[in-house]
Amino acid sequence: MARKARASRSVAVAxxxxxxxxxxxxxxxxxxxxxxxxxxxxAGVEDIHQARVAARRLRSLLKTFRxxxxxxxxxLYRVDLRSFARALAAVREADVRRDMLVAMARRTAxxxxxxxxxxxxxxxxxxxxxxxxxxxxxxxxxxxALRRALDRHAASSDALFVVRDASLAxxxxxxxxxxxxxxxxxxxxxxxxxxxxxxxxALKHCRYALEPVADLQSRGAARLMRRLRAAxxxxxxxxxxxxxxxxxxxxxxxxxxxxxxxxxxxLARQERVLRRQAVNRSRKVLPAWREWxxxxxxxxxxxxxxxx
Numbered sequence: 001m002a003r004k005a006r007a008s009r010s011v012a013v014a015x016x017x018x019x020x021x022x023x024x025x026x027x028x029x030x031x032x033x034x035x036x037x038x039x040x041x042x043a044g045v046e047d048i049h050q051a052r053v054a055a056r057r058l059r060s061l062l063k064t065f066r067x068x069x070x071x072x073x074x075x076l077y078r079v080d081l082r083s084f085a086r087a088l089a090a091v092r093e094a095d096v097r098r099d100m101l102v103a104m105a106r107r108t109a110x111x112x113x114x115x116x117x118x119x120x121x122x123x124x125x126x127x128x129x130x131x132x133x134x135x136x137x138x139x140x141x142x143x144x145a146l147r148r149a150l151d152r153h154a155a156s157s158d159a160l161f162v163v164r165d166a167s168l169a170x171x172x173x174x175x176x177x178x179x180x181x182x183x184x185x186x187x188x189x190x191x192x193x194x195x196x197x198x199x200x201x202a203l204k205h206c207r208y209a210l211e212p213v214a215d216l217q218s219r220g221a222a223r224l225m226r227r228l229r230a231a232x233x234x235x236x237x238x239x240x241x242x243x244x245x246x247x248x249x250x251x252x253x254x255x256x257x258x259x260x261x262x263x264x265x266x267l268a269r270q271e272r273v274l275r276r277q278a279v280n281r282s283r284k285v286l287p288a289w290r291e292w293x294x295x296x297x298x299x300x301x302x303x304x305x306x307x308x
Contacts (some may be wrong), residue, residue: 004150011143017166017168018068018069018273019167020169020211021213022061022065025212029054030153032050032054034150034154035264036054040134041135045095048088048091048095049094051084051085052089054076055082056081056085056204057208057246060205060209061212064174064178064208065171067174068161070227073153073160074160076149077160080149081145081150087143089135090133093130094126098123098126099205100240100241101244102120102123104266104267105120105263108266113261115259115276119255120257122251122255139222168299169300172299175210176293176300178205178209181202183289184201185199186199192290194236196235196275197235197283198240199235200236201206202240203231203232203235203285207229208227217292217296221292223288224289224292227288228259231281231284235282238275238278243273244266244267
């Protein structure tokens with residue numbers, strides 16, 4: 001009973017209208033994306049990462065809350081955002097691969113200083129090449145057209161909305177829908193590479209959907225966010241390890257057989273640890289989600305009269 005009372009008090013607030021929350025969330029991501037896009041010419045490692053995150057987060061918001069938006073405009077916007085994020089993928093992957101393999105080589109006593117230098121130079125060259133490729137891409141007509149499209153979307157975001165008076169309950173119902181797929185995946189406790197990758201993408205979508213309404217039950221939302229991030233991070237690190245292993249095997253001629261064998265062995269060991277941690281952390285997400293959902297049940301029930 002005490003638990004129910006605490007949950008009721010935590011949501012007995014006067015929250016902003018549902019549409020207002022979603023519009024504010026979309027505008028904030030548009031602002032961040034515009035800043036990131038303008039700085040790509042001299043972007044560092046973290047800048048590239050934040051640019052991709054802003055594009056993914058905005059795409060996710062447009063997907064989750066599409067019943068409130070004009071379908072064609074929202075769909076085209078999501079296509080543009082996907083193209084933007086993909087353009088940055090090679091740079092981000094090169095940065096992550098370099099950091100992982102250089103750190104691994106430093107920890108491994110059997111890898112010589114000469115082999116470390118060889119590995120570091122090769123990885124640095126690939127990072128430089130990826131950035132040069134991005135800079136060339138930034139000057140291409142297709143990229144300029146993409147930037148103009150994103151600017152148009154941001155400048156006329158009012159046209160995105162077809163439901164401007166959606167209740168908070170309606171928004172919570174849409175958030176609920178975003179959890180259907182990951183909840184099903186987590187009940188089956190995925191362990192394969194493909195299943196973990198699918199779960200990671202689904203959990204990202206859930207986290208982005210939750211952010212505009214997280215304050216409604218802040219303690220429970222904070223716990224859920226922590227568990228979401230922990231699971232995502234481990235699954236992401238697991239995937240990065242697999243991609244690094246693939247790269248090492250493809251580049252055996254440049255790395256040499258001895259260095260390649262040592263890196264493959266270390267990566268295999270790391271992959272097993274990360275897979276186990278990813279599975280364990282994923283198991284903690286669903287209980288936290290159920291607690292937050294129960295705490296906001298009253299607000300969500302109010303959506304029934306205005307569901308589309």
